[in-house]
Amino acid sequence: MTSTDDRPDTAAHTSGDLETALARWREALGPEHVITDDESLADFADPYAPASFGYRAKVVVQPGSVEDVQAVVRIASETGVPIWTSSQGRNYGYGGSAPLDPDTVVVNLRRMNRVLEINEELAYVVVEPGVSFRELYDAVQASGKKLWVDVPDLSWGSVVGNTLEHGNGFTLYYDHAAAECGMEVVLADGSVVRTGTGAMSGSKTWHLSKRGFGPRTDSLFMQSNMGIVTKMGVWVMPQPDAYKDCQIKVRRDSDLEALVEAFRPFLVDGTVGNCPILFPALTALPNGLPRSAVWDKKSSVPRELAEGMMWEAARIGAWNIRFALYGDRQTVERDFERISAAFASIPDAEVTGNTIDPAEAKLDSPALADQKSRVMAGVPDLSMLQVLNWHGTNGGHISFASTVPLKGEDVRNIVELVSTREAEHGIDYTVGIMLYQRFAIHVALMLYNVGNEPQVKEVYELYRDLVVEAAEMGYGEYRAHPAFMDLVAEQFDHNDHSHMAMVEKIKDALDPAGILAPGKQGIWPARLRTAEKQAK
Incomplete structure (x- = not known):
């Protein structure tokens, strides 16, 4: 079995002059923004990994402006000290702020927390990377503009950070990477570039048109280590005329394939435009129960x-889909009737819906009955954190997130693979399957007690096995904890990893000193590439 820590020797990563870099960063940012004490650094560790795993920072710097970021990057390049960027650093389940190598300095962007623009007429916002979903929601509410911010399950994370990691929410603008329009980026040499039409001085369409002239480069800065994003335009949803919170339940596990097949046409043709979630009864159990x-x-x-417990307690089926309909009231009701009719052929299937006045979709509104009704209306929520109490008060998890075709057969395949392998290790199968228009992301929350190190190691080792086993079935991971980035990247092996070879050429051109997040997404700079491969 592979070790839980197969990272290259950290000495190879930190050949730079850290003491000189620290002195210069203190001068550039102010000493209070260069963090080295253990108590403060604890907030930038991976809270879901035992301390012995080493996923924690030894130094954190916090720039407060674009000019500060430029200074940080230039000093890193000149001293040879590698840096690892986090926005809010709340990407828990995927490592949080923790760098791949604990000797890499974390550049945390929480101080850059301005909402720069809220445009109601064209339905977009412009934010800095330290702005959380909750902060953006509050700013939009305070502005009085009738816009809905798309939020993920947990609203404490960064809008920019979540977008860069291909995160999702639950309204019509659920695909956050697709909703991005126009970035400002600091490169490894400290220069500033703007993507799309923002590359033209005085552009009036920077956050309106995703295409400029020539190649579209925004994706180069998503799930990568090519630059540090300091501003981003994000499209948001105008408040709809009607909002209907809908559920589909089937009583038998054997109805999973039929459920997916009956629902898929409504995603493909756009009738259902948000991101529904498909989940089994067991997923609902940890919400409040140890x-x-x-x-x-x-x-x-x-x-x-x-299945028996959740049906008796809350009429939650063996498999369930939560989704939303938005638009004018007549269209919403007509679409709901069409969807309901499509499930008449599945015995005992139930389709229910609750029509909610969009004006009532606000924090603490009694009209929003539960977590999903809130996030599908763009209302921030943190209640899903209670699932961490499943194994006691020191709970944690990693997320195993595979992409599969939106077909009943493929959904069943990934369900059987993960649930069977987890059962072999006594791990409970808690999963949310995000239904995109043509594919699904099977996100298994692999829950454990952080204080039980043998249990955590067993989960990590199973995760490694599942990455390979899923890839053999044609299912790749869309996101990963730093511990598994190399392994996940290795599965994308077409033509002797030709895609990674191309990405490495871009990395070497943009970051010749190799100081930006070495190893993120399996992308290593030239100076470490040979040593990294030898270590594996």
């Missing part, structure tokens, strides 16, 4: 037990 109240054995919770 595992000890459900199952006192080391083996995984039986599927039949979870």
Whole structure:
């Protein structure tokens, strides 16, 4: 079995002059923005990894402006000290702020927290990387403009950071990478570039048109280590005339394929325009209950037990889909009737809907009954954190997130692979399957007690096995914790990894000193590439 830590020797990463860099950063940013004390640094560790795993920073610097970022990057380049960027640093389940190498300095952008523009007429906002989803929501509400901000399940994260990691929410603008329009980026040499039509001075369409003249380069700065994004335009959703929170439930596990097949046409043709979530009964169990109240054995919770409990307690089916309909009221009701009729052929299937006045879609509104009704209306929420209590008060997780075709057969394949392999290790199968227009992302929350290091190691080792096993079935991961970035990248192996070879050429051109986030997404600079491969 592969070790939980197969990172290259950290000495190879930190050949730079750290003491000189620290002195210069203190002078450039102010000493209070160069963090080296253990108490403050704890906020930038991976809270879901045991301390012995080493996913924590030893130094954090916090620039407050674009000019500060330029200074940080130039000093890093001149001293040879590698840096790892985080926005809010709340990307928990995927490592948070923690760098791949603990000797890499974290550049955290929380101080850059301005909402620069809210445009109601053209429905977009412009934000800095330190702005969280909750902060953007509050700013839009304070402005009085009738716009909905798309939010993920947890609203404490950065709008920019989540977008750069291909995160998603649940309204019509759920695909955050697709909703991005126009970036400002600081490159490794400290120069500033603007993407799209922002490359033209005085452009009036920077955050309106995604295409400029020539190649579109925005994606180069997503899930990569090519530059540091300091501003971003994001398209948001005008408040609709009507909002209907809908659910589909089937009583039998064997109905999963039929459920997916019946629902897919409404995604492909755009009838359902948001990002629905497909989940089994067991996924709902940890929301408020400790595992000890459900199952006192080391083996995984039986599927039949979870199905019986959740049907009796909350009429949650063996498999369930939550989705939303938006638009004018007549169209919403007509679409709901069409969708309901499509499930008449599945015995005991239930399709229900709750029409909510969009004007009531606000924080603490009684009209929004639960977490999903809130996030599908763009209302921030943190209640899903309670799932971490499943294994006690020191809970954590990593997310195993595979992309599969939106077909019943493929959804069943990934469900059976992950649930069967987890059961072999006594891990409970808690999953949310995000339904995009033509594919799905199977996000398995692999829950554990952070204080139980053997349990965490077992989860990490299973994760490694699953990455390879899923790839053999044609299913790749869309996102990964730093511990697994190299392994995930290795699975994208067409033509002897020709795509990675191309990306490495771009990396070497933009960052010849190799100081920006070495190893992120499996992308290593030339100076470390040979050593990294030898270490593996």
